[in-house]
Amino acid sequence: MSAFQHRHASHCESGVMSAIVRHYGLPLSEPMAFGLASALSFAWLPFIKLGGLPLVAYRMPPRAIVRGLQKPLGLRMRTETFRTPARGAARLDALLDEGKVVGLQTSVFWLPYFPQDLRFHFNAHNVLAYGRDPASGDYLLSDPVFEEPVRCAAADLARARFARGVLAPRGLLYYPAGQPQEPDWGTVIPAAIRKTVRVMLRTPLPIVGTRAMERVAAAIERLPASGDTRQGLLFIGHLVRMQEEIGTGGGGFRFMYAAFLQEAAGLAQRPALAELGDRLVDIGDGWREFALAAARMIRGRDAFAPSALGALLRRQAADERAFFQALERAL
Amino acid sequence: MDAGEVPQEGNATLGGRRKAMYARGADGRLGTVASAGWEVEEIVTRQAVDELDRRAAAALAGVHAGTASLLEYHMYRARMDDSLLAQSTGLWRWRVRRHLRPAVFARLSTALLTRYAAALGIDVATLTSTPPR
Structure with a gap:
């Protein structure tokens, strides 16, 4: 097995999974891992609160990429969780001794190499362990959202792997049980895109897909524009953080999915997908417009105007609906 | 977003690190560009x-x-x-x-x-x- 190669990625889970697949011999880009696993989505789950704010996500739930790549790549992934940190650490050490690279689910808050301002209690951050320094006992980690590999002391990593709360990792680690196979791109790519189209357009409940965007727009429009606006501003700031900051590659993963479509156009020999990728870049720019408008209101450069933000979001919903309908027709 | 539009304004909350963003290069291909940060974030x-x-x-x-x-x-x-x-x-x-x-x-x-x-x-x-x- 050759030495592990770290590559800077924009999202943790697609970064870890593409690195694992590459390490085991199949060249795979991060956007391809993201798109093949049908990881793009939009979800609005106001009944789940993170730090008092409702859950909004621009992608499928954690572990969707770990699971979603198994079928297209013929790659069985083993996942294990543990009752105690001691057992979790022992198992990780044993796997590293076998020369494996191991994916880990962690809480950002307890990882000391993270910048202080980004250390929130977010429990679904993925990193890859590829070795251990014999002298200090530090783990050698490839955290895909960092430019260079990092190190983490054993006690800190144990805390991060066994943090509790929403999406508690319970020490989750994962590694491949075999070799990934080069798939028949002409089959797996349309299948993966069809699944994303289905999720975005035809989820039965209006909490996932383009209809969920309209629900968020309605929630914004209900915010009071005057009086005590602190809570309302925190809410729109939270939306922007989920969209831009949590390793999305910008525009709530829309730019990354556009990169997937562009690459898929070549591999599956469907040039129409490349044009649709360009169209999705424009939609991603629309998301960033929303982020900019929200940030200006938070800073007080513009007056807080919930109706204007709601209108931007409704436009995004309409654009994405038309986009995914076109994507379906192109298959 | 084109590669030239990737924000490089610097973002103090990143603690000096850069993040990978997907943007369109001069040849029209999308790829990662390291961003020093966006004021919005x-x-x-x-x-x-x-x-x-x-x-x-x-x-x-x-x-x-x-x-x-x-x-x-x-x-x-x-x-x-x-x-x-x-x-x-x-x-x-x-x-x-x-x-x-x-x-x-x-x-x-x-x-x-x-x-x-x-x-x-x-x-x-x-x-x-x-x-x-």
């Missing part, structure tokens, strides 16, 4: 951090006024709320809420204090000594 991250700091400061003022417990202060310092603290300690949420009251907190057993300190990542001495304003 800095604004929303600062907003979230400031809100947590505000809660911790309010709790500390409450500690000095005798209306809040040190547990509440340290809970917000650890960027937690009562539900996350309950999950992290394995206690019922109503018990945690009760323990947040200064009179109840003052009478907590060493065992419970140890449990809270471990969940918050601090030692018992830190949890029970009042920091200056």
